[in-house]
Amino acid sequence: MSERRQSVLWLLFFTVASLCDGLLTEHVLRFPFVVEANPLLVWSWQNLPGGMFAVKIFVSLVLLVCVAKIRAPVAASLAFGMLAVCVWNAAVLSAI
Numbered sequence: 001m002s003e004r005r006q007s008v009l010w011l012l013f014f015t016v017a018s019l020c021d022g023l024l025t026e027h028v029l030r031f032p033f034v035v036e037a038n039p040l041l042v043w044s045w046q047n048l049p050g051g052m053f054a055v056k057i058f059v060s061l062v063l064l065v066c067v068a069k070i071r072a073p074v075a076a077s078l079a080f081g082m083l084a085v086c087v088w089n090a091a092v093l094s095a096i
Helices: 003-028 039-047 052-065 072-095
Strands: none
Touching: 003 052, 003 072, 039 052
């Protein structure tokens, strides 16, 4: 499999993990005393139609457009980083 194709697959994985993160975050934020730590997502939640999903989709689209310059190991690191965020959010949700 070519490196570009691997990068595309990793970035698609990143996109799915990012949307899962958004769903988990939205659910967790409904509980009292839980706040979003990322100021960009707080701002987007308050000011953009679609809230944080608009930012997450925009970032995913930018990465997919730039796929020619993103190497597969970098794309894999992005995907696993977002997966770690999802696991963290799921752990917070299970602890509440």
